[in-house]
Amino acid sequence: xxxxxxxxxxxxxxxxxxxxxxxxxxxxxxxxxxxxxxxxxxxxxxxxxxxxxxxxxxxxxxxxxxxxxxxxxxxxxxxxxxxxxxxxxxxxxxxxxxxxxxxxxxxxxxxxxxxxxxxxxxxxxxxxxxxxxxxxxxxxxxxxxx
Amino acid sequence: xxxxxxxxxxxxxxxxxxxxxxxxxxxxxxxxxxxxxxxxxxxxxxxxxxxxxxxxxxxxxxxxxxxxxxxxxxxxxxxxxxxxxxxxxxxxxxxxxxxxxxxxxxxxxxxxxxxxxxxxxxxxxxxxxxxxxxxxxxxxxxxxxxxxxxxxxxxxxxxxxxxxxxxxxxxxxxxxxxxxxxxxxxxxxxxxxxxxxxxxxxxxxxxxxxxxxxxxxxxxxxxxxxxxxxxxxxxxxxxxxxxxxxxxxxxxxxxxxxxxxxxxxxxxxxxxxxxxxxxxxxxxxxxxxxxxxxxxxxxxxxxxxxxxxxxxxxxxxxxxxxxxxxxxxxxxxxxxxxxxxxxxxxxxxxxxxxxxxxxxxxxxxxxxxxxxxxxxxx
Ligand SMILES: [Zn+2]
Numbered sequence: 158x159x160x161x162x163x164x165x166x167x168x169x170x171x172x173x174x175x176x177x178x179x180x181x182x183x184x185x186x187x188x189x190x191x192x193x194x195x196x197x198x199x200x201x202x203x204x205x206x207x208x209x210x211x212x213x214x215x216x217x218x219x220x221x222x223x224x225x226x227x228x229x230x231x232x233x234x235x236x237x238x239x240x241x242x243x244x245x246x247x248x249x250x251x252x253x254x255x256x257x258x259x260x261x262x263x264x265x266x267x268x269x270x271x272x273x274x275x276x277x278x279x280x281x282x283x284x285x286x287x288x289x290x291x292x293x294x295x296x297x298x299x300x301x302x303x
Numbered sequence: 304x305x306x307x308x309x310x311x312x313x314x315x316x317x318x319x320x321x322x323x324x325x326x327x328x329x330x331x332x333x334x335x336x337x338x339x340x341x342x343x344x345x346x347x348x349x350x351x352x353x354x355x356x357x358x359x360x361x362x363x364x365x366x367x368x369x370x371x372x373x374x375x376x377x378x379x380x381x382x383x384x385x386x387x388x389x390x391x392x393x394x395x396x397x398x399x400x401x402x403x404x405x406x407x408x409x410x411x412x413x414x415x416x417x418x419x420x421x422x423x424x425x426x427x428x429x430x431x432x433x434x435x436x437x438x439x440x441x442x443x444x445x446x447x448x449x450x451x452x453x454x455x456x457x458x459x460x461x462x463x464x465x466x467x468x469x470x471x472x473x474x475x476x477x478x479x480x481x482x483x484x485x486x487x488x489x490x491x492x493x494x495x496x497x498x499x500x501x502x503x504x505x506x507x508x509x510x511x512x513x514x515x516x517x518x519x520x521x522x523x524x525x526x527x528x529x530x531x532x533x534x535x536x537x538x539x540x541x542x543x544x545x546x547x548x549x550x551x552x553x554x555x556x557x558x559x560x561x562x563x564x565x566x567x568x569x570x571x572x573x574x575x576x577x578x579x580x581x582x583x584x585x586x587x588x589x590x591x592x593x594x595x596x597x598x599x600x601x602x603x604x605x606x607x608x609x610x611x612x613x614x615x616x617x618x619x620x621x622x623x624x625x626x627x628x629x630x631x632x633x634x635x636x637x638x639x640x641x642x643x644x645x646x647x648x649x650x651x652x653x654x655x656x657x658x659x660x661x662x663x664x665x666x667x668x669x670x671x672x673x674x675x676x677x678x679x680x681x
Contacts, residue, residue: 218455292441
C-alpha cells in the first residue's frame with residue numbers, strides 16, 4: 158500500500174520536526190505547507206523553514222486498545238494531540254509512561270522512534286501490508302524522561 | 304431557486320447481509336423509492352449515488368455506470384459522490400442543486416455500502432483512509448481513537464460524564480428496537496455499554512457504530528410531501544489536531560448556520576433531528592454545534608431525556624448510526640428517509656406527533672466535512 162518514496166518524502170518533517178512559517182502573518186505550520194491557508198497567494202515565496210523544538214503540552218489523549226494496522230505489537234498505546242510550543246498541533250504516541258501518568262496539560266518532548274513496520278501481510282498473522290517498509294518518526298515522552 | 308421536495312423514499316434492511324450483494328442492495332432501495340413516489344423508472348432524469356469506498360470494500364470502482372446498467376438507466380447522467388461518512392448527505396446536496404436549478408425535474412439519490420465482505424483488520428484499514436493518512440494514521444490513530452480524544456477533552460472542559468455518553472447508545476438502541484430495518488434490534492443498558500470492551504479509552508465498543516451493509520434511496524422532485532428548505536455543506540481540517548477547539552466540529556457550526564439562514568428558522572424551531580452518532584460523543588458534540596443546546600450541555604440533555612422519543616427534541620428516532628447501522632454511503636440518505644417518514648406520519652411505533660421541521664446532520668470522518676439539511680412538511 159505504501160511505497161518507500163512516500164515515507165522518504167516526509168522524512169525531514171517526521172525525523173527532524175522541520176516546519177515552516179508564513180512571513181506575512183507569522184503563523185507557524187507543521188507539517189510545512191506550500192502556501193499559508195490564511196494569506197493564500199500573498200504567501201507565495203514567503204514561506205520560511207523553521208526548526209521546531211519538539212516540546213509541547215498534551216491537549217487530549219486516549220489509550221488505544223483496538224489498534225491501527227501496523228501498531229498491533231504496541232497495544233495498548235497512548236495516543237495524544239500535542240500542542241507544540243511554537244503553535245502547531247500534532248498527533249502521536251506517548252511512550253515510556255504509565256497509563257495513569259498522562260494528564261491533559263502534561264509537558265512532553267519529542268523522541269525519534271519506529272512508528273510502524275509493514276511486515277507479515279496476513280500470512281503469518283503479522284501486521285502491515287507485507288511491503289517491509291519501516292516508518293520512523295516522532296513520538297513523545299513526558300518532560301524529564303529520556 | 305426552484306422548490307425541491309422529496310416524493311418517495313426506499314430503504315433496505317441494514318446489517319450483516321451475507322447473502323446480499325452491493326448491486327442488489329442499491330437496486331432494491333431505488334426500486335422501493337420509485338414505488339413510494341409512484342413514478343416509473345423511465346421518468347428519472349439523473350442519478351446521484353453515494354458510496355465511500357467500493358473499490359476497497361468490494362473491489363469495484365466506477366460504480367456509477369454499474370448501478371445505471373442494473374436499473375436500465377444508461378442514457379442519463381450518473382454521478383458518484385464521496386465525502387467519507389458524509390457521502391450520502393453530500394449526494395443529497397448535489398441532487399438538491401440539480402432540481403433547484405431546473406436542469407432536471409426528477410432525480411434519484413441513492414447511497415450504499417457493503418462492508419462485511421472484508422475481514423475486521425481490512426475494514427479497520429479502510430475506515431482509516433478517512434483520516435489524515437500522513438499525519439494521523441501513520442502515528443497510530445483510528446477513527447474511534449480520534450472520537451475518544453474529543454470525548455476526553457469534552458469531559459475535561461465541560462464535566463460530561465461517561466454515563467451521559469452511554470445514555471446516547473441506550474437511547475439509540477431503544478429507538479432502533481422499534482425500527483424493523485435496524486442493524487441491531489436489541490435494547491441495551493448503561494451497564495452493558497460501560498462493561499463492553501474498550502476500543503479507545505474512554506470509548507467502548509457499544510459507544511461506536513457497527514460495520515453494516517445496506518442501502519437507501521430518495522426521489523427528489525419539485526413537488527412532493529416534504530420540502531427540502533435548506534441543504535448546506537462546509538468542511539474543516541482533515542486532521543482533528545489542526546482544529547482550534549477539539550470539542551467543536553467547525554464544519555457542523557458552519558453548515559448549520561448557513562442552513563438556518565436559508566431556511567429562515569432558528570435551532571429552537573427544529574422538532575426532530577437525525578445526527579451522526581459514529582460514536583456517542585459525536586451526537587453530543589453535534590447537538591451543541593447545531594445550536595440545540597449550549598456548548599457543554601449536550602450530555603446532560605441526553606441524560607435528562609430531552610432527546611428521547613418522548614422528549615422535546617427527539618434525536619435519532621431511527622436508532623442512529625449506532626443501532627440502525629452505518630453502511631457508510633447509505634447513512635446520510637437513510638437519515639433523510641427517517642425524517643421523511645416522521646414528517647408524513649408513517650414512522651410506526653417511533654412516530655413523533657406534531658412535527659413541522661426536521662433536520663439531518665451528516666459528518667465525514669472526525670469532522671472534516673458536514674452537510675446539514677432542513678425539511679418541512681408541506
Ligand atoms: Zn499567512
